[in-house]
Amino acid sequence: MFTFPVAATTARAAYVAGTFDTKGRELTYVKQCLERRGLRVVTVDLSTSGKPSSASVHPREVARHHPHGESAVFSKDRGCAVSAMAQAFERFVLTRRDLGGLIGAGGSGGTSLATQGMRALPVGLPKVMVSTMASGDTRGYVGPSDICMMYSITDVSGINRISERVLANAAHALAGMMAHAASLPSATTKPALGLTMFGVTTPCVQAVTRMLADEYDCLVFHATGVGGQSMEKLADSGLLQGAIDVSTTEVADEIVGGVLSAGPQRLDVFARHALPYVGSCGALDMVNFGAWDTVPERFKSRRLYRHNASVTLMRTTAEECRAIGEFIARKLNAMQGPVRFLIPEGGVSQIDKPGQPFHDPEADRALFAAIEANFRGGPERQLRRLPLHINDEAFAQALVAAWREVATPRERSRSAFA
Numbered sequence: 001m002f003t004f005p006v007a008a009t010t011a012r013a014a015y016v017a018g019t020f021d022t023k024g025r026e027l028t029y030v031k032q033c034l035e036r037r038g039l040r041v042v043t044v045d046l047s048t049s050g051k052p053s054s055a056s057v058h059p060r061e062v063a064r065h066h067p068h069g070e071s072a073v074f075s076k077d078r079g080c081a082v083s084a085m086a087q088a089f090e091r092f093v094l095t096r097r098d099l100g101g102l103i104g105a106g107g108s109g110g111t112s113l114a115t116q117g118m119r120a121l122p123v124g125l126p127k128v129m130v131s132t133m134a135s136g137d138t139r140g141y142v143g144p145s146d147i148c149m150m151y152s153i154t155d156v157s158g159i160n161r162i163s164e165r166v167l168a169n170a171a172h173a174l175a176g177m178m179a180h181a182a183s184l185p186s187a188t189t190k191p192a193l194g195l196t197m198f199g200v201t202t203p204c205v206q207a208v209t210r211m212l213a214d215e216y217d218c219l220v221f222h223a224t225g226v227g228g229q230s231m232e233k234l235a236d237s238g239l240l241q242g243a244i245d246v247s248t249t250e251v252a253d254e255i256v257g258g259v260l261s262a263g264p265q266r267l268d269v270f271a272r273h274a275l276p277y278v279g280s281c282g283a284l285d286m287v288n289f290g291a292w293d294t295v296p297e298r299f300k301s302r303r304l305y306r307h308n309a310s311v312t313l314m315r316t317t318a319e320e321c322r323a324i325g326e327f328i329a330r331k332l333n334a335m336q337g338p339v340r341f342l343i344p345e346g347g348v349s350q351i352d353k354p355g356q357p358f359h360d361p362e363a364d365r366a367l368f369a370a371i372e373a374n375f376r377g378g379p380e381r382q383l384r385r386l387p388l389h390i391n392d393e394a395f396a397q398a399l400v401a402a403w404r405e406v407a408t409p410r411e412r413s414r415s416a417f418a
Helices: 020-036 059-063 078-093 108-120 161-179 199-212 226-236 250-256 318-334 361-374 393-406 409-413
Strands: 013-018 040-045 099-106 127-131 148-151 192-197 217-222 243-245 277-280 286-289 304-308 311-315 339-344 381-386
Touching: 013 020, 013 108, 013 161, 020 040, 020 099, 020 161, 040 059, 059 078, 078 108, 099 108, 099 161, 108 127, 127 161, 148 161, 192 199, 192 226, 199 217, 199 393, 217 226, 226 243, 250 286, 250 318, 277 393, 318 339, 318 361, 339 361, 339 393, 361 381, 381 393
Parallel strands: 013 040, 013 099, 099 127, 127 148, 192 217, 192 243, 243 277, 277 339, 339 381
Antiparallel strands: 286 311, 304 311
């Protein structure tokens, strides 16, 4: 026996979610493990079969949260039903005020169902997924969230000497996260600031971070698709004071078809939350692919550059840059908070300047002109063109000055984790 601090968790419940029609025994075992640790447990059935349910929350109750009601979930097509239930569960979890942690267990279908709800929850809220899919590419399940994926070893099918141990470990992990959530306060009380960096914009971001480190907890995200998503997930979770989005390169991959897109929703968080935003055109001269032989056939004749053995870069054309600029301008126009967007006329990456392989003034001019032509300015929304390269020290200084303009004294003094 050991002392387990449950006092902090009495107002919050551990939620156990999954398809109880096929995984009821396993999910009930997880529930029992959590209850033995002194936690209140709510079970949520995500089944789409229409069978009777033993869970605290019936699948029809979850299904009613779908935008088109439960009839959209209980259809004859299994694939459509699972997708609709996942969408309903995503909306369902956001209505639960007592949700202190969420755990699921299942195969590919159950993992897809449960993790869609998990990804909707704030960063920091405990999330554990026991899955047959956890020993592989989990990006589609985890995305930009802090989901703890645990490989089930055996299939999630019955309680045996292996599954018993794995499921118990997962339950105890969630219990520990919930019990100790507030026991280790952040080592810093400085407000958190999000920054995006790519290898070819590193000098700029490092200079900005150096200038602001005494005042801000500078969180730098690698703009590899999930990096931009992670920064915006923190913003959605109320954990950032704002962003200096130097490297918007993920937009180029979204528009052209590279492998590091952050999706069409990139920048939308700033339309949902009135956070201060300072942005730039970092690495919009390139689209990313894997190793040289993975470049799609239609791009083989383009201007390509071996960044390393695993990464091949492709120079964006003037036409592509116009589309990228229009995309960015639309996103900037939708932002609710103060905006400063700085254009480095001398080049947007380390390899976009005279003598470097991606130097293309015509393409850059097309990008800058498209942003300027479509941007709607105002006192709190400004676009600035500077005769500097993005990695010039003076450009970093301009970004910092722009940030100080949009970050009010109240915002600078408030902790991002308050």
